[in-house]
């Protein structure tokens with residue numbers, strides 16, 4: 001999606017806002033809770049053909065904090 005192609009429908013009409021004020025949204029609606037006291041804003045990519053949305057945490061601070069707070073997902077099939 002970051003490379004401009006929708007993984008769901010194959011469209012190349014993928015958009016992301018360049019400079020969005022209040023990126024974390026009203027009441028933190030466009031952010032993800034990392035711990036009791038911290039929220040990370042999300043970068044969104046939207047396919048305008050099928051409406052699929054993909055979101056990323058881009059802040060390095062939170063990407064380093066997550067393994068200390070969250071549980072790693074293990075693939076049970078492999």
Ligand SMILES: [Zn+2]
Nearest residue numbers: 006009047050
């Ligand atoms: Zn699509």
